[in-house]
Amino acid sequence: MKTLNYIRMGLLCILGSYYLTWRIDEITLDTWFQKIFVFIYFLLILLFFWLLRHRYLKLPPITIQEKVAKNLVSILITVVFVTVGFDAFVGWRYDPISISITALGKTGEIHVGQKGTEVWITEIKIDGQKYDLSKVPLAPEWEYRDNANLLSYQNQPSTIAFELPGARNTEIDFLSHPWSGEVLVKSNQKNQKIDLYRTEDKESSNVTFSLPGERGVSFIWDWIARIGCFILLLDIINTAICFLIWRKSIKTENSSTSSLSPPRNYQLLYILAVCMGIAFLIFRHTSIELYSKAYFALLCGAFSVLLILTGVAYFAVLKEHNVQRYNMRAFVIAIILSVFVVFLLVNNLYNLEFHPTFTAIFYLQSSLLFSLCTLTLYLSFHIMPSSLLGVMVPPFLLSIVLPLSGWLRSWTTGSLFLVTSFLFFILFFAIYVLRQKFDFKYSKIEKAVSRVKILFFVCITFFTVFLWSYNKIVLSPNKIQGGISIIGFLGISMVYAAAFGISILTLLQLFKNKISKKWITTRTIRIQKNELKVFPILLIFMILYWLIWLVAYYPANMSPDSVDQWGQAIGVSPLLDAHPIFSTLWIRMCSLLWQSPAMVILVQIISTAVILAYILNYFSLWNFNKKVLLVLGCAVALLPNSSIYVVTQWKDVVFLLALLVLAYLMQKIFMDKKIGALENIALVIALSGVSLLRHNGFLIALICGLILLIVALKKRLFYSVVSIILAATFVFLFNGPIYKALNVKHYGIGLAGTVTDCVGYTIYYDGEIPEDILEEATQTATVDFWKAQFAPFLAFDYIYNGEHNLSSIYAGKSSAEQIGIILRLFLRNPDIIFYERMAMNDTNLFINQSEAQGSLNSRYQKDIYENDFGFAHKDTTLKTLLDKFLSATSWQNPFWDSFLWRNGVMICVAAWVIYFNFTQKRWTRNIIFLPMIINFLTLFIALVEQSYRFTHNIVPYLLIAILFAVMPDEADEQTNMVFERKHKSKKQVRV
Structure with missing residues (x-):
């Protein structure tokens, strides 16, 4: 029977792979090599899918009649699909x-x-x-x-x-x-x-x-493809039906120990919340200017608070009714939705201009909002005290009455300011409810807003507001005027920043409670035959998915820097230190196997997949849900920014990969007594790579290496100490004798671009310049020329183009001299130089959630720069589809652009994770953020152009930091627990 199953599986996979290859071949494939590659690729995918289904989708015992009915339904649905969508699935062959x-x-x-x-x-x-x-x-x-x-x-x-x-x-x-x-x-x-x-x-x-068209003759191969299509569809539909049967059996088992449904009033509550959400979606995709973008943002914020309250209520009642299957999920979904709505808010609020006209719809929506909030509180807690009405009604009425009475000049700004107070009261009432209703380990969330840590909480909130609103207040050409307008704007920002922070803290605490509880109940690992393996599944999925991108963008995405570095790597051009030499030698080493950028990309893909899969697999040792880890890993791989960068030949990709490994190993050394031999080797590679792969990496490696050395000596980690010393020795030898032996020509200009821009800003804004700096700046260019060349957000052109190459004035200076000029200008003109760094494209990219008008954010490279090597992309259908996917998730959609291609939200989340670790008294779990923070600071000082590539891996970096944050406390208290558990598991297997 097992042999027949394997034969059936093989035929299904071969026919399905042939059909998929045949279908793509009509549009995209040109050579037999491509066809064979795609066929093998689909064959592996289908085998992987079939094995997962066979291993994990275990059906309950069913009768022969039920099996026959299931198969007949599958065949009937497949016939309907193939008949109705014949042209889409198969289609006829037409003559030219x-x-x-x-x-x-x-x-x-x-x-x-x-x-x-x-x-x-x-x-x-x-x-x-x-x-x-x-x-x-x-x-x-x-x-x-x-x-x-x-x-x-x-x-x-x-x-x-x-x-x-x-x-x-x-x-x-x-x-x-x-x-x-x-x-x-x-x-x-x-x-x-x-x-x-x-x-x-x-x-x-x-x-x-x-x-x-005229139908051509159908050959035997066409009919084989059609049979493959039918069999593939039949198997997919059959799998879906099996999944539904499996889910029904689980629900039947759970229903015997829990209630079937929550009380009706809570169902009504969620119906109201869903209706409110639908209304927001309608407003989101219609002409919002008619209703005022500003008030739309306010409604989004109120809706996020509404979701928090309804989530709290739903959780409380389900807990009372012992509906174990729903309680945690309902609350987590409510909080996640509130965070999403805050993202939506950020996208709208910080891109609007403050010139809307409020209409009668304002009154209607305000009344609806007030009614929903009041009804929510009543249904959730069965209270309607006069104190609650006293808190909610006055600010609501004042927000409408005062502007009409003429007490405030502007209807818009007055309403923004006063409605803010209304939302403040709702928010803090929600916090009060959180503290009063929960009795399961919520003391730490209470401490997050207690008197001891309130200062830190306020600082993080203000920092979040700074990240979200600096662009709007300072960099926008239409700045908000002072007075009530700026107060209202910042007040609203504070409300949403606080709501965002509370949501993040609540989620982190919930996840940590669940993981800690699971860890306590299952301390020992039992190796089961059908247990999910995180590492191989993630590794295979990431490699196979990213290979699709490599096929589309073969041989690689290459910018002018990439083309220049490739020429140096293969020996066509002399070695120059404009790019780190170690990075160039890395490309040369990869090209020894196959002299094509595709080989470099292939190594990048495999390295990235191995590292991410290995790190996520580590958390499975601490009883993290393996399905969740798999979903998180696959989600990171599917992100458009992860996919496009892994097939781009840039030194930043490998550098940030080394930075991620360094951060992970630092966190492990601070938490565990020791790390294994393989990880010590990785530590040598990571420290050396961070130091040598990018010019700003030396300072990161130096600081992190010294900290690691001190900790390793203190913990008596002999092998880790040796690893750090080996890395330092290699860096010293490479930058010394090896560098000289390679006859590298000096071309780098260091911080000359930054110095030029600082001088240009100071001259343009008539700042105070030391005489020697001014004299040097005006040797080849007059003050008027400096001012004429000034162009904010276009520093690269300002510095390198034009009548004079202004950066050449400072290119010959040492780094110490360049930093000295910047510091002298900063001491005399702190406001101008700070504004210059904040307005510069690199910092505008890092800290602002929305892009300033006139700012040019280089998001990704999707083509190959003109070159003499014959490298070029083919305009295939696959590449066209991926190009559309990239544009739809970047510059064409402001929301996804601000979320995926800028770092504002991610840095906000990182700040709240740091705060969460602080409140848990686990400050060492913030060590993972140290390399990232130093990287940001060095880029803040040095860069003169805006490009997302410098920090593009912040999503997986932040994900790993969050997983460390919610690990059980035993990870610190029992530092060698993981190794003990591994040893026990091996003994159990031997027995």
């Missing part, structure tokens, strides 16, 4: 179409008032997809004009003939205007004359010539 188009000229019909006999072919569509007209071979008297349109206008009649791929429908668009003549179109199927002339009183338009 031979077309000839003749511009008849004066031999055709001529109209009175006709000004010419031109024939313009503006567009060809094949099954709705545009066909590249540049692929049409030119004929005599035909030419390309205006965005590669085809034109015939002289020496007519003139004919152009070409062949188009087979398709269900082909359309050819001709331009029709007063200068157009008659055209004859011939194809395999029909011939037709089309008069393109259009009188002057009518606007120009297009005339479409349509050709239905």
Whole structure:
């Protein structure tokens, strides 16, 4: 029976892989190598899918009749799918179409008032997809004009003939205007004359010539593909039905020990919350200006508080009714939704301009908001005390009445300020409820807002506001005016920052409680045969998924820096220290196996997958839910920023990978008594890589290395001490004898760009400049020239382009001299230099949630810079789809752009994680943030251009820091627990 199952599995995977390859081959694949690669790729994916299903989807015992019914339903659904979506799933094979188009000229019909006999072919569509007209071979008297349109206008009649791929429908668009003549179109199927002339009183338009496709002969390979499609769909649908049966069996088991549903009033409560959410989505995708963007932001904030309250209520009642299956999930979902709504708020509030007009809808929505909040509190806690009404009603009424009475000049700013107070009271009442209703280890959350730690809480809140609002207040060309407006804006920001922080702290505490409880009840590991293996599953998934991106962007994404460094790596160009030499040698080492950037990317993909899978697998030893770890790892891999950077040849990718390993190992050394031999080797590589892969890495490695050395000596970690010394020795040798032996030419300019920009800002804003610095700056350029070249957010052009290369003035100076100039300017003009660093693109990228107007954020590299090596991308359908995916999740969508391609929200979350560790009295768990903080500080001082690549790995970095934060306390108290557990598990297996 098992052999038959394996044979069935093999046939299913082979036929399914053949069908998928056959389907892609019609659009994308060009060579047999690509076809074989894609076939093997799909074969591995389907095998992986089948093994997971066979191993983990265990169905309860069912009768033969039930099996037959299940299979019949699967077949019926599959037949319906294939029949209805035949063209989408399989489609017919169509013969290529031979077309000839003749511009008849004066031999055709001529109209009175006709000004010419031109024939313009503006567009060809094949099954709705545009066909590249540049692929049409030119004929005599035909030419390309205006965005590669085809034109015939002289020496007519003139004919152009070409062949188009087979398709269900082909359309050819001709331009029709007063200068157009008659055209004859011939194809395999029909011939037709089309008069393109259009009188002057009518606007120009297009005339479409349509050709239905002719079905070709279906070969045996086509029928095999169709059979493969049917079998693959049948297996997927059968798996879905099996999953539903499995879930139903679990629910049946759980229902015997728990209540079936919560009371009706809580169902009503969530119906109201869902209706409110739908209203927000409607407003989000309509013309919000009519209702005021500012008030929309306020509603989002109130809705987040509403979700917190409803989550608290739902959790409390489910706990009382012992509905164990829902309690934690409902509360966590409510908190996550509130955090998401705060993200939505940030995207709207900090991009709006303060010129909205409030209408009567303001009153309607305000009344609805007030009613929902009041009803929520009543349904949740069955109280409606006069004190609660006294807290909520006055600010609500004042926010409406005072602006109308004329007490405040601006309706907008007055309402913003006063409604803020209304939300403040709701927020702090929610905190009060949190403290009163929960009796399970919530003392630490109480301490988060207690008198002892309140100062730290306020500081983090203000820091969050600074990250979110600095751009709006300082960098925006339409700055908020002072007075009530700035107070209202900052007040609202404080409300949302506090709500955001409370949500993050609550989630962290909930997760930690659950993990700690699980750790206490299951201290020993029992190796089970069907236990999920985090490392291999994540490793395979990441490599296979990122290989798709490598196929699309083969051989790699390469910027001008990448092309230049590749030339140095293969010996075409001399070694220059403009790029770190160690990074160039790393590329050279990879290219020894295969002289192609694709080899470098392949090593990057495997290294990234191994490191992330290994680190996430570590947390499974502490009883983290393995399914959750798998979901988190897959989510990180699926992120567009992770995917595009792993297939880009940049030194920053490898550097940040080394930084992540260093941070992980630092945290482990601070928590465990020792680390293993493999991790000590990784420590040598990480310290050396951080120091040598990027110019700012030396300071990071120096500080972290010294701290690690002190801790290792204190804990008597002999092998770790040796590892640190080996790394330091290697860095010393590489920067000394090896560097000289390589005959590296000095080209780097150090901090010259930063110095130039600081001097430029000081001159432009008429700051105080020491005489020697001013004299040096004006040797080759006048003060007027400096001012004329000034361009905020365009420092790179300001420094390197123009009549004079201004940065060359400081390029020859040492780093100490360059830093000295910056410090002297800062001491005399702290406001100007601070503004220069804050307004510069690098800092604007790091700390601001929204992008300042005029700022240029380089998000990613998706092509190959012009080069002499013959590297270029092919415009395949896969690449087009991924390009659309990248643009849809970046500059085309402000929300996803601010969330995925800027660091404001991530740094806010990091700040609250640090605060959480502080309140837990586990300050050592913040060590993981040290390399990241030093990296940010060095970039803050040194950079002169904005590029997300410098910090693109903040998401996996932050994820690992959060996992460390919610580890059980035993991770610190019993420092060698992991090794004891590993030893016990091995003994159990032997027994």
